[in-house]
Each structure stands twice: as structure tokens, then as C-alpha cells.
Amino acid sequence: xxxxxxxxxxxxxxxxxxxxxxxxxxxxxxxxxxxxxxxxxxxxxxxxxxxxxxxxxxxxxxxxxxxxxxxxxxxxxxxxxxxxxxxxxxxxxxxxxxxxxxxxxxxxxxxxxxxxxxxxxxxxxxxxxxxxxxxxxxxx
Numbered sequence: 001x002x003x004x005x006x007x008x009x010x011x012x013x014x015x016x017x018x019x020x021x022x023x024x025x026x027x028x029x030x031x032x033x034x035x036x037x038x039x040x041x042x043x044x045x046x047x048x049x050x051x052x053x054x055x056x057x058x059x060x061x062x063x064x065x066x067x068x069x070x071x072x073x074x075x076x077x078x079x080x081x082x083x084x085x086x087x088x089x090x091x092x093x094x095x096x097x098x099x100x101x102x103x104x105x106x107x108x109x110x111x112x113x114x115x116x117x118x119x120x121x122x123x124x125x126x127x128x129x130x131x132x133x134x135x136x137x138x139x140x
Contacts, residue, residue, distance in 0.1 A: 002015070002019070002028055002031075002032070003032045003035060003036070005032075005035045005036060005069070006028070006031055006032050006035040008093075009035055009053065009067075009093075009107060010031075010107050011055075011097070011098055011104065011105055011106065011107060012098075013104060014106055014107060027109075030109065031109050034052065034053070034109045037052065038052045038053060038064065038066065038067040039052075039066050039067075040066055040067070040068055040069070041066050041074075042065040042066045042074055043065070043066075045114060045115055048115035048116065048117040048118070048131075049063075049065045049075075049076070049088070049115055049116040049117065050065060050114065050115055050116075051063055051064070051065065051113050051114060051115055051116050051118070051119060052064055052065065052066075052067075053067075053073075053075075053107060053108070053109070054107070054108040054113075054119070055097050055105040055106070055107050055108075056105065056106055056108060057104060057105040057106065059080055059081040060078060060079045060080055060081075060105075061076075061077075061078045061119075061123075062075055062076070062077055062078075062091055062096070062097060062105070063075050063076040063078075063116040063119055063120075064091070065088075065116060071092055071093050071094050072090055072091070072092060072093070073090070073091040073092075073093060074088070074089075074090055074091070075088065075089075075091055075116070076088050076089075076116045076120070077089055077091060077096070078120075083124060083127045088116075117131040118131065118133070121133070
């Protein structure tokens with residue numbers, strides 16, 4: 001029920017927990033579909049980057065726009081809430097997300113955001129005002 005592609009994307013601890021919880025079994029159909037839909041090159045919605053996967057751990061995020069099917073992603077890295085150093089870049093699944101020295105990340109498939117910029121604005125509106133949706137800014 002879990003495709004090899006999906007197995008390669010989910011952090012091992014998260015996969016093990018999900019496999020043994022019967023309430024999540026129907027989610028694998030959706031997760032397999034999302035894993036299959038991640039393109040090799042970033043897709044744009046207007047001038048914004050379409051978001052496919054989101055890895056998160058406390059104050060760090062990887063917003064994934066594309067995947068080569070192996071170890072390399074392209075996306076937006078925001079580590080330790082260091083907004084000034086956050087950027088779009090190549091991201092290694094094995095070195096940046098799943099390595100023994102990295103903090104444990106969880107993979108979220110049910111993104112409530114269509115684009116990376118929408119996510120950044122929603123989480124940090126004061127730092128990313130340029131990413132406000134058409135029609136106005138978020139009020140805190």
C-alpha cells in the first residue's frame with residue numbers, strides 16, 4: 001500500500017508510526033498520489049512557487065517545490081527561524097532532512113498552502129509583506 005517513492009520521502013520514524021496506526025491507512029492513498037505528483041522542475045503559479053511537500057521541525061521548515069526522484073529537492077529552506085538567511089536552494093533529503101545530525105522532521109502532505117510564498121506570508125507576515133495575497137495584508 002505504500003509505494004517505494006513514498007517510502008523514500010517519509011522520515012523513518014514517521015513512516016513506522018503511521019504504518020502501525022490503522023486510522024492512517026486510508027491516508028496512504030492520498031500520500032502516494034502526492035508523492036507521484038512532485039515534479040522534477042519547479043512549477044510556478046504566476047510568479048510564485050507551487051508547494052508540494054512541507055517538512056517541519058519546531059522552528060525549521062523545508063518547503064519543497066520539486067524533486068529529482070532521488071536525493072535532491074529544490075525548495076525554500078528556513079532553519080532555526082533565521083529569516084534573514086532563509087532562501088530557495090537545492091536541498092538534500094539525506095544530508096539536510098534525514099541525516100543523523102539533523103533534528104527530526106515530519107513530512108506534511110495536506111498542505112493548506114498552494115505556494116511557498118503563501119506559506120511564508122501566513123507564518124511570518126511581518127517579514128514577508130511582499131507575499132501578501134491579492135486584496136490585502138494579514139492583520140495580527
